[in-house]
Amino acid sequence: MAVERYVESYRQLSGTIHDSGLLRRRRGFYLTRIIIWLLALAVLLAAVVIFGATWFQLITAGLIGMVMAQLGFLSHEAAHREVFASRELNEWTSRIVAGLFMGLSFSWWMAKHNTHHAYPNQEGEDPDIESNLIAMTPNAASRRRGFGAFLASHQGAFFVPLLFLEGANLHFASLKTLLTAPNVPHRVTEIVLIAIRFGAYLTLLFLVLPFGMACAFFGVQVGFFGILLGGAFALNHIGMPTVEKGMHIDFLRRQVVMSRNIKDGPVARFLLGGLQFQIEHHLFPAAPRPSLPVMQKIVREHCAKHDIPYTERTLTEAAATVIAYLSQVGVKGQDPYTCPLVRRYRG
Numbered sequence: 001m002a003v004e005r006y007v008e009s010y011r012q013l014s015g016t017i018h019d020s021g022l023l024r025r026r027r028g029f030y031l032t033r034i035i036i037w038l039l040a041l042a043v044l045l046a047a048v049v050i051f052g053a054t055w056f057q058l059i060t061a062g063l064i065g066m067v068m069a070q071l072g073f074l075s076h077e078a079a080h081r082e083v084f085a086s087r088e089l090n091e092w093t094s095r096i097v098a099g100l101f102m103g104l105s106f107s108w109w110m111a112k113h114n115t116h117h118a119y120p121n122q123e124g125e126d127p128d129i130e131s132n133l134i135a136m137t138p139n140a141a142s143r144r145r146g147f148g149a150f151l152a153s154h155q156g157a158f159f160v161p162l163l164f165l166e167g168a169n170l171h172f173a174s175l176k177t178l179l180t181a182p183n184v185p186h187r188v189t190e191i192v193l194i195a196i197r198f199g200a201y202l203t204l205l206f207l208v209l210p211f212g213m214a215c216a217f218f219g220v221q222v223g224f225f226g227i228l229l230g231g232a233f234a235l236n237h238i239g240m241p242t243v244e245k246g247m248h249i250d251f252l253r254r255q256v257v258m259s260r261n262i263k264d265g266p267v268a269r270f271l272l273g274g275l276q277f278q279i280e281h282h283l284f285p286a287a288p289r290p291s292l293p294v295m296q297k298i299v300r301e302h303c304a305k306h307d308i309p310y311t312e313r314t315l316t317e318a319a320a321t322v323i324a325y326l327s328q329v330g331v332k333g334q335d336p337y338t339c340p341l342v343r344r345y346r347g
Helices: 002-020 027-051 057-079 087-102 106-118 138-143 147-153 159-164 166-180 187-208 211-237 251-257 266-272 275-283 289-305 315-332 340-346
Strands: none
Touching: 002 251, 002 289, 027 057, 027 087, 027 187, 057 087, 057 106, 057 211, 087 106, 087 187, 106 166, 106 187, 138 147, 138 315, 147 315, 159 166, 159 211, 159 315, 166 187, 166 211, 187 211, 211 266, 211 275, 211 315, 251 275, 266 275, 266 315, 275 289
């Protein structure tokens, strides 16, 4: 059967990747980058104190949002066990970076992100396409009413401003899970880490800056943080095929067909923190960032050999596709990117 053929195909690909040593942890690579970005954060916070009350501080706010997004990529990679051989060391590294420096719950993110990896772009399963801000699918757009329906019908044009709100949405969802969900691992520890982070950060801002300027600073920082993290997901998945709830597709095609790579380069490398190799990341989540360019060659050749669509676009092409897709979904309620596998099974 076709499904069994693809299952066996993935086993062969997985064997090749494992034998090549590309899944070896890269502790030095990640610890160096965590230290560099924490030092950058310390310098920027010192700049807030040194320069005091000036609206030019909004530039500092944007830079802090950028640094926190970079720490977010590193926390994400630690959670995927790319840093240490020890599962606990990886999890605690991710938990501390997420809670103490980003203000997000590791436990909330893990539950959400693991589900995304298991069911990318699948309605009713993938939490990353169940956004309260953006209607990712025609079904989501059809459920919007009032102002939500207005936003959905203009979401292509409002895409970047909506992403500016994604940082606040992430913080809210994280805290809501910590405070209300049952059986959250290390709930008290994560609440304490996040409370220390927000308490110290907001105290600094409101002691150094006038009230209105401090509020604007915090808003710009959270906004830039949301644009960079939300933008990474958008470029990798929005506008790629969506799958109806209950549809079962083999692992190899599910991960490749629903994901989009961004052509590697200095800008993509900086903005996406390794996630420009989204297909390879979804196939082998434990693969460290330095291994992904070599892994891409192996995966792309394998997909070509087995006639599996492999999508890679430039940053500009991907952004244009995302906006065009969201505009069509919001206005027409039609999904021009329904998964070809879904169309086949429907027939």
